[in-house]
Amino acid sequence: MADRPGEFELIARFFAPLAEGSPGALGLTDDAALIDLPSGHQVVATADMLVAGVHFFAGEPPADIASKSLRVNLSDLAAMGATPLGYLLSLALDETVDSDWLAAFADGLAADQAEFGIGLLGGDTVSTPGPLTVSVTALGAVATGRALRRGGAAAGDRIFVSGTIGDGALGVMLERGDIADVDDDDGAWFRDRLRRPTPRLDLGPRLIGVASAAVDISDGLVADLGHVCEASGLAATIEAGAVPLSPAARRQVDNRPDLLKSLISGGDDFELLFAVPDGRKAAVEALSAELDLPLTAIGAMTAASSSESAGPAVVHGPGGAIWTLESGGYRHF
Amino acid sequence: MADRPGEFELIARFFAPLAEGSPGALGLTDDAALIDLPSGHQVVATADMLVAGVHFFAGEPPADIASKSLRVNLSDLAAMGATPLGYLLSLALDETVDSDWLAAFADGLAADQAEFGIGLLGGDTVSTPGPLTVSVTALGAVATGRALRRGGAAAGDRIFVSGTIGDGALGVMLERGDIADVDDDDGAWFRDRLRRPTPRLDLGPRLIGVASAAVDISDGLVADLGHVCEASGLAATIEAGAVPLSPAARRQVDNRPDLLKSLISGGDDFELLFAVPDGRKAAVEALSAELDLPLTAIGAMTAASSSESAGPAVVHGPGGAIWTLESGGYRHF
Numbered sequence: 001m002a003d004r005p006g007e008f009e010l011i012a013r014f015f016a017p018l019a020e021g022s023p024g025a026l027g028l029t030d031d032a033a034l035i036d037l038p039s040g041h042q043v044v045a046t047a048d049m050l051v052a053g054v055h056f057f058a059g060e061p062p063a064d065i066a067s068k069s070l071r072v073n074l075s076d077l078a079a080m081g082a083t084p085l086g087y088l089l090s091l092a093l094d095e096t097v098d099s100d101w102l103a104a105f106a107d108g109l110a111a112d113q114a115e116f117g118i119g120l121l122g123g124d125t126v127s128t129p130g131p132l133t134v135s136v137t138a139l140g141a142v143a144t145g146r147a148l149r150r151g152g153a154a155a156g157d158r159i160f161v162s163g164t165i166g167d168g169a170l171g172v173m174l175e176r177g178d179i180a181d182v183d184d185d186d187g188a189w190f191r192d193r194l195r196r197p198t199p200r201l202d203l204g205p206r207l208i209g210v211a212s213a214a215v216d217i218s219d220g221l222v223a224d225l226g227h228v229c230e231a232s233g234l235a236a237t238i239e240a241g242a243v244p245l246s247p248a249a250r251r252q253v254d255n256r257p258d259l260l261k262s263l264i265s266g267g268d269d270f271e272l273l274f275a276v277p278d279g280r281k282a283a284v285e286a287l288s289a290e291l292d293l294p295l296t297a298i299g300a301m302t303a304a305s306s307s308e309s310a311g312p313a314v315v316h317g318p319g320g321a322i323w324t325l326e327s328g329g330y331r332h333f
Numbered sequence: 334m335a336d337r338p339g340e341f342e343l344i345a346r347f348f349a350p351l352a353e354g355s356p357g358a359l360g361l362t363d364d365a366a367l368i369d370l371p372s373g374h375q376v377v378a379t380a381d382m383l384v385a386g387v388h389f390f391a392g393e394p395p396a397d398i399a400s401k402s403l404r405v406n407l408s409d410l411a412a413m414g415a416t417p418l419g420y421l422l423s424l425a426l427d428e429t430v431d432s433d434w435l436a437a438f439a440d441g442l443a444a445d446q447a448e449f450g451i452g453l454l455g456g457d458t459v460s461t462p463g464p465l466t467v468s469v470t471a472l473g474a475v476a477t478g479r480a481l482r483r484g485g486a487a488a489g490d491r492i493f494v495s496g497t498i499g500d501g502a503l504g505v506m507l508e509r510g511d512i513a514d515v516d517d518d519d520g521a522w523f524r525d526r527l528r529r530p531t532p533r534l535d536l537g538p539r540l541i542g543v544a545s546a547a548v549d550i551s552d553g554l555v556a557d558l559g560h561v562c563e564a565s566g567l568a569a570t571i572e573a574g575a576v577p578l579s580p581a582a583r584r585q586v587d588n589r590p591d592l593l594k595s596l597i598s599g600g601d602d603f604e605l606l607f608a609v610p611d612g613r614k615a616a617v618e619a620l621s622a623e624l625d626l627p628l629t630a631i632g633a634m635t636a637a638s639s640s641e642s643a644g645p646a647v648v649h650g651p652g653g654a655i656w657t658l659e660s661g662g663y664r665h666f
Binding site for chain 1: 357359362363364365366367368369370372375376377378379380381382383384386387388409410412413415421422423424425427454455456457459460461462463464466468470471472473475477480482483484548549560563564
């Protein structure tokens with residue numbers, strides 16, 4: 001067993017400070033947290049669990065593990081158009097976790113709390129003989145009945161994505177040694193995008209009234225677009241050449257054009273994909289300028305030829321050929 | 334890897350049916366759940382994580398693992414006086430978990446959902462090379478500003494506990510082979526109380542306006558009373574002989590009187606301990622009769638001799654001697 005304090009001291013030392021900005025956390029000393037919801041709003045709740053060796057690489061900096069665990073949940077809130085209220089954190093600590101690790105993990109959470117304006121509300125800390133496991137539940141608020149859903153798109157709606165696609169997949173490839181000839185700066189970029197994805201909390205709530213459907217890209221662009229298709233009873237067509245790439249990802253694709261398929265079917269981008277009726281495209285352009293965030297049209301929703309054919313997205317390669325992508329998304333499971 | 338379906342099919346087959354009664358779960362097919370809160374209420378949120386081999390015994394019936402995971406969280410809501418709204422479930426499945434296990438686990442959840450009037454709201458399902466790990470976040474509602482807290486007790490308040498104390502501890506002892514001469518019926522009772530504790534959801538909300546402080550007994554009666562003392566800046570005295578025991582536990586203590594110390598310092602009872610101003614004792618008696626639930630006075634809150642001495646509860650043994658209990662509670666951690 002690594003050198004770390006018992007449960008109560010551990011909570012008091014590393015986690016109670018993270019709850020100081022959340023009065024409803026009651027200092028993490030009561031049975032549950034109390035959270036005020038703005039009137040006219042619904043609670044938005046989402047949970048993700050991350051396991052060492054499965055969802056992150058063992059030996060990653062603890063602050064990055066903290067960031068990823070928190071941000072993938074905040075990304076789900078953003079996809080619903082919600083504003084975050086706070087989060088609960090349950091940690092199963094393996095024998096390698098010592099006080100230094102916990103301090104660095106808490107520092108990572110503190111930095112993200114400041115960045116996203118949230119606080120720790122509660123949770124649990126236990127020991128495990130297995131791998132370190134991090135379970136986060138994020139709570140948010142959205143005006144009642146106004147949440148963005150996956151199922152609201154209509155045929156003809158344009159499909160947009162925020163930011164750039166594929167950096168997370170390249171980060172995974174880099175960690176696995178599947179790509180070479182990556183200079184240090186590009187490597188650092190891919191790793192940072194993989195480990196510290198940016199939940200689009202500024203964008204999500206602003207898409208209410210603009211987007212007809214939205215999803216965050218966690219299973220891969222093609223798979224998550226497929227979720228929107230299924231929920232909306234539609235199909236979709238996207239142009240692979242229109243998918244926005246970072247300069248670093250562009251350099252990889254220029255060297256190995258076949259990589260593009262992996263990038264648009266890979267997961268871990270945590271960008272938002274959303275459908276927009278044709279008449280609201282100007283609002284998207286205005287949002288992009290205001291938020292200084294690329295919002296790129298990559299295709300359109302189309303009618304499904306039958307209810308059975310809802311779901312698959314047709315991907316046109318840069319030459320116009322239809323791509324069949326082997327993976328329906330990146331599955332950690 | 335055990336025979337079980339992939340993540341999406343697994344969710345559709347075993348967990349989506351559990352969300353059918355929760356419209357805000359959106360069929361578990363969106364990024365997050367949407368939950369309506371009654372007006373004038375706050376959200377109450379709590380999370381507990383259970384690890385196979387640490388918090389439950391490997392090989393326990395899956396339905397019991399499901400029950401315990403859910404009920405320990407509902408007990409926290411009850412301790413705050415909250416009414417449950419639903420729960421999120423994150424599961425890390427090890428290689429022993431197959432479809433039969435999942436079906437039995439889901440059946441256990443379904444039975445408890447019916448009993449407690451709640452539904453599944455969301456969650457996550459992942460694979461782990463380590464032990465099965467279950468993480469539940471329960472959400473509830475309480476009238477704004479009315480939640481029961483640990484810190485509201487005053488010197489002179491009577492201390493009550495619901496139900497009976499020590500059955501859970503005896504269940505642990507039985508599983509470990511630390512007690513013998515237990516007949517089958519008593520053994521089944523101890524195991525059931527350990528594995529399927531009863532969250533006092535009927536009692537908790539009714540204690541609002543009656544109790545000055547409340548806590549659920551998860552760390553052990555003495556330790557959890559200590560939490561109330563600390564939060565209230567008080568000390569406490571309890572009479573060990575007044576602590577209510579089930580007939581089965583009474584039989585054990587009659588044979589081995591020293592066991593009583595273990596029972597009142599052991600955890601896993603998930604009864605409520607609460608403080609009541611002297612003038613409201615009649616309300617407690619009325620509640621006990623109405624709910625057909627024993628509510629037993631076991632002692633009183635007392636002034637701390639100094640702020641440093643808040644916390645420890647003084648336990649008077651049946652002969653009047655002051656007991657010093659070695660364990661400050663049962664620590665899974």
